[in-house]
Amino acid sequence: MRFTSQMGLALREAKLAATAGEVPVGAVIVDARGKVLASSGNRTRRDCDPTAHAEILVIRQAATALGQDRLVGCTLYVTLEPCAMCAGALAHSRVERVIYGAPDPKSGGIDHGARVFTHPQSHHRPEVIGGISERACASLLVDFFTQQRTKL
């Protein structure tokens, strides 16, 4: 059951994103005591911003909340394996731990593709745990894209 309650918050953000027509991915950042500093879903369409993935948005929110650009001791929960952009941002943020739901063979950048944290050019390598609430996280995405195709 460890990690699942915080992932539940990320899942709620993902569902809200889907309702708004965004790809349903949600993220939460908590501090070392478990206090929620930031939560968001994807907002690339609403914000007209290709960088507005849930992870980028919560990194920025949490940094503002802490008044510093390094999220030392913090944990990020996200429903989908982060892409290369978000993995790079997580390295810059110095977040301590990344917990993700569904793996992403098509676009992932931690355990697939660029594997951003494995290179010496990544100056920080957070602990990474994948597969938390995987089925719920993945089914949200499958349902969303099935509905999108039905609309075509």
Added chain:
Amino acid sequence: MRFTSQMGLALREAKLAATAGEVPVGAVIVDARGKVLASSGNRTRRDCDPTAHAEILVIRQAATALGQDRLVGCTLYVTLEPCAMCAGALAHSRVERVIYGAPDPKSGGIDHGARVFTHPQSHHRPEVIGGISERACASLLVDFFTQQRTKL
């Protein structure tokens, strides 16, 4: 001389960043006709935001200017080889071309390390040209870090 006038704008942004105590990297995005849509230097300290690299800031500005999250036909000029985060963002933005100044063996993510565009998980691969105004771009960084060390 091709590319150097736009790189001159990026260099000016990098110098302004240095004056503000930021790592001196600057970036510019122009549309297919060469019109400047966005320009910025790094602002991670000022914005208290680990994602506020010059490239991310100009991608967001340009998307706002165009009213769309895809920068089709646009070219990004940046004084330093983009990191993995920025390379991932550039792929998401669908920018057509990336022109950079100095290569970055320590932190680069295009021609070093994660080599983000080389993986199938990167769904867009811009044309990349490096080494434009390389000496001027690199010397700004060398001077900045030399001064930082002198202050310690």
